[in-house]
Amino acid sequence: GAGVSQSPRYKVAKRGQDVALRCDPISGHVSLFWYQQALGQGPEFLTYFQNEAQLDKSGLPSDRFFAERPEGSVSTLKIQRTQQEDSAVYLCASSLRLAGLSNEQFFGPGTRLTVL
Amino acid sequence: KNEVEQSPQNLTAQEGEFITINCSYSVGISALHWLQQHPGGGIVSLFMLSSGKKKHGRLIATINIQEKHSSLHITASHPRDSAVYICAVRSDFGNEKLTFGTGTRLTIIP
Numbered sequence: 617g618a619g620v621s622q623s624p625r626y627k628v629a630k631r632g633q634d635v636a637l638r639c640d641p642i643s644g645h646v647s648l649f650w651y652q653q654a655l656g657q658g659p660e661f662l663t664y665f666q667n668e669a670q671l672d673k674s675g676l677p678s679d680r681f682f683a684e685r686p687e688g689s690v691s692t693l694k695i696q697r698t699q700q701e702d703s704a705v706y707l708c709a710s711s712l713r714l715a716g717l718s719n720e721q722f723f724g725p726g727t728r729l730t731v732l
Numbered sequence: 733k734n735e736v737e738q739s740p741q742n743l744t745a746q747e748g749e750f751i752t753i754n755c756s757y758s759v760g761i762s763a764l765h766w767l768q769q770h771p772g773g774g775i776v777s778l779f780m781l782s783s784g785k786k787k788h789g790r791l792i793a794t795i796n797i798q799e800k801h802s803s804l805h806i807t808a809s810h811p812r813d814s815a816v817y818i819c820a821v822r823s824d825f826g827n828e829k830l831t832f833g834t835g836t837r838l839t840i841i842p
Contacts, residue, residue, distance in 0.1 A: 649829060649830075651830075656834075657835075658835050659775075664828060664829050707775065709775075711828070713828065723767075725772070725774045
């Protein structure tokens with residue numbers, strides 16, 4: 617089946633604009649992760665869902681960032697009043713989350729956000 | 733100090749050379765991942781390991797839990813191996829999130 621997909625692949629926003637980034641995980645994957653990757657850096661954790669429950673949002677950099685996964689499948693990362701420092705690649709990953717095991721995460725292609 | 737450190741940051745080698753990329757971490761982990769990222773951002777998982785050694789084609793990954801160190805080796809390197817290789821760890825505190833190193837940019841010259 618299809619892998620993790622993300623849309624849009626590229627987004628250019630003016631400073632102050634709101635943006636919404638979409639992630640379609642692999643069908644049946646319970647866990648969904650959002651990561652932020654600044655230019656030249658490794659990804660950094662933003663937030664994590666198990667089904668529709670947001671279990672960890674400790675990585676969200678400010679209250680302008682909001683993520684949801686209302687039906688336990690597709691997830692949306694919303695950034696309000698974008699700032700230039702929000703420019704980054706936003707990566708989504710999903711995993712099966714078999715109980716007691718450390719699961720492989722499958723990554724989407726990312727959304728490159730540029731805030732002007 | 734970052735929880736996950738990689739070395740070298742950049743590596744350029746001739747085609748055919750044996751490549752080693754190192755990863756050290758400072759926290760207890762339940763698993764370590766090696767990932768490959770090509771220009772354009774897509775990330776592919778190469779290995780997930782919690783002990784010992786794994787091999788897939790020309791790629792070999794090893795981990796020493798006591799020393800908190802892992803290595804990724806590429807034998808008979810090829811220009812198509814040129815990419816950023818990222819080490820990531822999952823802590824052993826019941827959280828599935830990954831903590832990433834900053835990556836090693838590998839360039840293989842024909």
